Amino acid sequence: MRCLTLAGALAxxxxxxxxICREHEGHLCDLIDExxxxxxxxxxxxxxxxxxxxxxxxxxxxxxxxxxxxxxSAVIKTLGVxxxxxxxxxxxxxxxxAHALRPEEGRIFxxxxxxxxxxxxxLLLDQNLVADTQIRYADxxxxxxxxxxxxxxxxxxxxxxELHDRIPPRNGPIRRIFISFGGADRDNLTGQALAAFLSTxxxxxxxDVVISYDSPYxxxxxxxxxxxxxxxxxxxxxxxxxxxARADLAIGxxxxxxxxxxxLGLPTLVVTLAENQRPIADGLHRLELVRWLGHKGEVSEQDxxxxxxxxxxxxIDEEWSLRCQAAVxxxxxxxxxxxxxxxxxxxxxxxxxxxxxxxxxxxWANDPETRQNSFSPNPIPAEDHHRWLxxxxxxxxxxxxxxxxxxxxxxxxxxxxxxQDPRWMISYSLAPRFRKRGLGRPLLEAALLKARxxxxxxxxxxxxxxxxxxxxxxxxxxxFEALSDEGGVVYRRIL
Numbered sequence: 059m060r061c062l063t064l065a066g067a068l069a070x071x072x073x074x075x076x077x078i079c080r081e082h083e084g085h086l087c088d089l090i091d092e093x094x095x096x097x098x099x100x101x102x103x104x105x106x107x108x109x110x111x112x113x114x115x116x117x118x119x120x121x122x123x124x125x126x127x128x129x130x131s132a133v134i135k136t137l138g139v140x141x142x143x144x145x146x147x148x149x150x151x152x153x154x155x156a157h158a159l160r161p162e163e164g165r166i167f168x169x170x171x172x173x174x175x176x177x178x179x180x181l182l183l184d185q186n187l188v189a190d191t192q193i194r195y196a197d198x199x200x201x202x203x204x205x206x207x208x209x210x211x212x213x214x215x216x217x218x219x220e221l222h223d224r225i226p227p228r229n230g231p232i233r234r235i236f237i238s239f240g241g242a243d244r245d246n247l248t249g250q251a252l253a254a255f256l257s258t259x260x261x262x263x264x265x266d267v268v269i270s271y272d273s274p275y276x277x278x279x280x281x282x283x284x285x286x287x288x289x290x291x292x293x294x295x296x297x298x299x300x301x302x303a304r305a306d307l308a309i310g311x312x313x314x315x316x317x318x319x320x321x322l323g324l325p326t327l328v329v330t331l332a333e334n335q336r337p338i339a340d341g342l343h344r345l346e347l348v349r350w351l352g353h354k355g356e357v358s359e360q361d362x363x364x365x366x367x368x369x370x371x372x373x374i375d376e377e378w379s380l381r382c383q384a385a386v387x388x389x390x391x392x393x394x395x396x397x398x399x400x401x402x403x404x405x406x407x408x409x410x411x412x413x414x415x416x417x418x419x420x421x422w423a424n425d426p427e428t429r430q431n432s433f434s435p436n437p438i439p440a441e442d443h444h445r446w447l448x449x450x451x452x453x454x455x456x457x458x459x460x461x462x463x464x465x466x467x468x469x470x471x472x473x474x475x476x477x478q479d480p481r482w483m484i485s486y487s488l489a490p491r492f493r494k495r496g497l498g499r500p501l502l503e504a505a506l507l508k509a510r511x512x513x514x515x516x517x518x519x520x521x522x523x524x525x526x527x528x529x530x531x532x533x534x535x536x537x538f539e540a541l542s543d544e545g546g547v548v549y550r551r552i553l
Contacts, residue, residue, distance in 0.1 A: 219388030236305035254362035473505030
């Protein structure tokens with residue numbers, strides 16, 4: 059589903075997207091086809107096929123990794139064109155499979171949640187919020203692989219970004235509850251949550267229950283909810299957003315819907331269904347974004363009922379809902395789509411830096427490659443950066459900090475002009491995820507045009523380390539004149 063969301067965003071940018079899926083029981087190939095994408099189907103696993111033991115979820119592949127790689131390669135060759143990206147979203151595939159596909163591919167993008175195996179990839183996305191997010195892939199990806207980490211990149215349907223700023227925070231009495239534990243819910247936690255709600259004896263509270271028509275427990279759920287006018291059953295819906303928007307509280311698992319609920323500011327009681335959900339739920343619980351009741355089999359109907367009764371009695375604290383909304387803005391799919399498609403020809407816009415850019419500017423400033431190319435290589439303490447940024451933003455005559463971004467509002471980098479009469483000193487940095495894409499020149503060019511509109515004829519100087527050849531080439535390509543300088547190269551140009 060998250061790949062379908064990404065495919066939709068890419069298609070809007072004119073990208074040609076194809077899927078390769080194996081026809082496991084319950085496959086979604088028909089849905090992919092209905093959404094307008096070509097889907098190449100690999101055969102379902104034959105009885106008695108050899109099961110690999112590495113990585114941990116290898117049995118989910120339905121073939122050995124070598125067989126799957128050969129079948130995938132054969133499909134790609136039929137396309138008659140070398141794909142710009144191969145997007146890999148499968149817990150049973152690791153670096154061996156990707157390495158075998160390298161001859162056919164330009165670049166490989168892996169989507170993962172588990173961090174339990176090595177990857178051969180150029181880009182990796184883990185949209186989860188867990189305690190060790192920044193280090194869990196340290197020894198599992200190539201050194202030059204760019205990481206997209208955290209719910210900032212959550213692949214949510216476009217409607218969530220639209221609704222993020224429209225839906226008011228929850229506050230006060232609970233009038234409507236949303237229950238969903240994923241499609242089939244093979245553990246029937248839906249039934250357990252429903253029983254817990256019914257034990258509160260609150261017919262004045264409406265409940266929306268989402269469960270697939272293919273669930274093995276659909277008959278039991280129908281019988282359980284029969285005769286209750288306040289309980290509304292829903293089947294296979296194209297989006298859960300309208301139901302989440304109406305709800306005051308949710309009961310569910312810690313899967314992909316976690317980010318959808320957070321985006322719409324929906325407080326949630328969580329019961330985890332799988333081992334990989336435990337660290338996610340723990341991280342969200344520690345940040346007071348959800349209330350994690352425990353893992354399936356460890357949480358009773360009474361546990362859920364007690365937690366429900368307490369919240370119904372006390373109501374929802376608005377701060378809980380506001381924390382949820384602040385954690386996810388719903389624009390992750392746009393950010394990922396830009397990373398995959400941006401080129402030197404992508405239109406760029408320039409705006410002034412804002413207070414809200416503080417964390418972003420600090421992260422860029424302390425990126426290891428940025429510090430290596432700086433004349434002051436030591437990392438910048440957050441407190442020092444905070445004071446510096448505040449003073450620069452207030453100095454309207456002496457400093458201009460520009461954020462250069464795409465038309466979708468995705469920041470690409472920053473360019474700073476600081477006045478040292480009678481000249482302006484220029485410095486810039488490119489967001490790490492956009493390096494090696496030919497964006498340094500258009501980034502600086504866009505900012506120079508903006509500066510010229512404000513200070514036509516101004517003298518601009520830039521100082522670069524002699525060994526920083528990419529930056530030197532950018533300055534020279536934009537008409538800067540190189541001057542000698544002890545410890546560096548100074549570039550000079552009139553706006």
